[in-house]
Amino acid sequence: MSESVDTASLPDHKEPDLSYRERFPLLALIIQRLMLSLALLLAVSVLIFGGVEALPGDFATTYLGQSATPQAVANIRKDLGLDRPVTTRYFEWLGNAVQGDFGTSWASRNSVSEQIGKRLGNSLFLALCAAVISVPLAVGLGMLAVHFRNRIPDKIINVVSLAAISLPEFFIGYLLILFFAVKFGIATFPATVYDSMAFVERLKAVALPVATLVLVVLAHMMRMTRAAILSVMSSAYMETAELKGLGAFRSIVRHAAPNAVAPIINVVALNLAYLVVGVVVVEVVFVYPGMGQYMVDAVTVRDMPVVQACGLIFAAVYILLNMLADILAIIANPRLRHPR
């Protein structure tokens, strides 16, 4: 992602308000990115709308399935205005969405915002728990692997994390369920969470899905940390640090890590985005009421307001996390802040 920052800010020099941009390069970048994300979100909404429209069958026929009577189908279509042209329906939805009204679900007639509020909260909670454990663990293990590179601990860390990433996530999930819930009976399963649940109960419930997610994202982040630090380690100033008598671990933490931080932040951001939006399978396996499950249910019956809202939120999460990663990379590396 650091390349994209370079190219994005390079043309700034040719524009007249150079001084303003040069004085607040970060602010300018954030504003530019925000404008771009709005355009992206709009494009995403068009794509999703078009995609769902292109699927065979509309809401009325798929919702009623094989048991649809022509009368019931006609009633639903009329009720929801599905008999009107596609463009009319899209712009009507867009008009409301811009004002923050995502409408009501066609199927359950509940407010979409209210439902998403709950589901998104659940998804974020799961992602947060997984991130709190996996990010420090991955970075720490990466540093350990560098410290012991090509020795036994490095190899163990590599093999174990690669094994974990090689197994499909649902399989890891089933293994954890089999051993910790069924055989030993020490973990809570299913991981269904609900409003009236106490915080400690909630933590217990998510233990297994969090463990699964940690195993899935760990290797990616750990290996990126290891590779980034190793490339920095081979540079001249690291040799200097070693020659001036700094301990190995200290030189990694003080000199190598800050320079290696940009690629690490990027891979962490990507994995965090995955933790929020890519965990449908884990949600299904652990019966966890998150966003992914919600969106899949909605796509199944072509519940357009819900699909649109979920799609936009997913896109926004990706855009925001990528932006955050770029900003953090710039903060960490002053050279990127003042492009030549």
Add this chain to the structure above:
Amino acid sequence: MSDYTKYLAGRVASGGMNRREFMGRAMAAGLTLAVASQLFTETAEAQEPKRGGHLKLGLEGGAATDSKDPAKFLSQFMFVVGRCWGDMLVESDPLTGKPVPALAESWEPSADAATWTFNIRKGVQFHDGKELTIDDVVATLKRHTDEKSESGALGVLKSIKDIKADGGRLVLTLNEGNADMPLLLSDYHLVIQPNGGVDDPGASIGTGPYKLASFEPGVRATFEKNPNDWRSDRGYVDSIEIIGMNDATARIAALSSGQVHYINRVDPKTVDLLKRAPTVEILSTAGRGHYVFIMHCNTTPFDNNDLRLALKYAMDRETMVKRILGGYGKVGNDFPINETYALFPEGIEQRAYDPDKAAFHYKKSGHDGSVLLRTSDVAFPGAVDAAVLYQESCKKAGINIEVKREPGDGYWTNVWNAQPFSTSYWGGRPTQDQMYSTAYLSTADWNDTRFKRPDFDKLLYEARSELDEPKRKDMYREMAMMVRDEGGLILPMFNDFVNAASKNVKGYVHDIGNDMSNGYVATRVWLES
């Protein structure tokens, strides 16, 4: 002990039936006086239901899109939820499929079966303390039959012309005679709600044994006991928790780890593994759902009855049940009715796999070249495998089947009921009349075999208003024979409902009406400690 006597015993134990009634019915079921008498004493003691406890169900089928409005109940999850908090006017007997009183105490048809009068039970309270009145009943039925209604029961109620109250009684006037009217009112959408649910369709206020305490669509529903329940022979546990679990493995894990007491939809492929768990009992119930291969009787080459017969004889039904259903099903006989329906015509010869007969009819039909069969995994679980198995069994009769796999999305719109030969699924209907009217009447929208026979239609209408049961049964036999020998339906198998429970769940009733004890599972079972 047969399921029926088990059920009777359950009713005895729960106080729903006295000794005299029990003896009568048990002896009618073929038990001797001495055995029945002993059974009564034994079961009345052994089957004493325990009250109390917290029952947890893990069910497939819930979705975030589920609506709390009974008119829009679709999923298996909502099916059970609705049965917990609500009552219909009529229920169906779990073992004979005949209508039995619920909120309607009794009923009486006119001589032509076109006007029905229902006496509504008195002294029944809704969960909010309001007394059930005839006006609530009328409003409920009106809401479901309204022109603008989106009710899932609209189809079964469309013959109702007028709904009105006459004193404390409900009077339904129909467009034509229908001897099945009471049974149709047992449809799970037709929950009687205060003022018909017009004010707040999703309020979930009913007269059922449990009150809905919390609900999150597709995720979880919890119930508390309704202390003012009008019936004592149900609602044994104190509270119920239903969790939506759409992953088959998750359900099995939850059951075998003891986190839930009951799960539905056990995959036939893994049921033998689950059976090995010491704490688990498999509950398999014969159902009305059937997997079908359908030919359009009016489209070449299927307009030739010899070709249709050839394709029927070329079906290896036993293998289908074994391979596709893992043994959890019954072979079909090319008409859509089995013994779970009231007035089932017994004694019709079972059609078996016969490559010679198939080859004979195939030759007689004069058809040449391959036959195109369209299929998809959404048609029924294992439909593609079934099509390939069928291809093999046809090959032995010298018939060449070309299997075309269609995309699952849009299968119900573009292939089923549109293409001349495809695989499909029927969920069954509450009555034979409903089943035939839905898919075998000339004018039916879903006549997916294009079976158009005026003599069949006439018989169907006559049987519908016939109140004399033996006569009616004969008519149904004649109709079954027509579909079996001349129709476009190849029906290799009826699938069982395969569910599972932990062994401390007692009192489970194998209800022929529908899956999960006809949705009543949570209100009928109790927990042994």
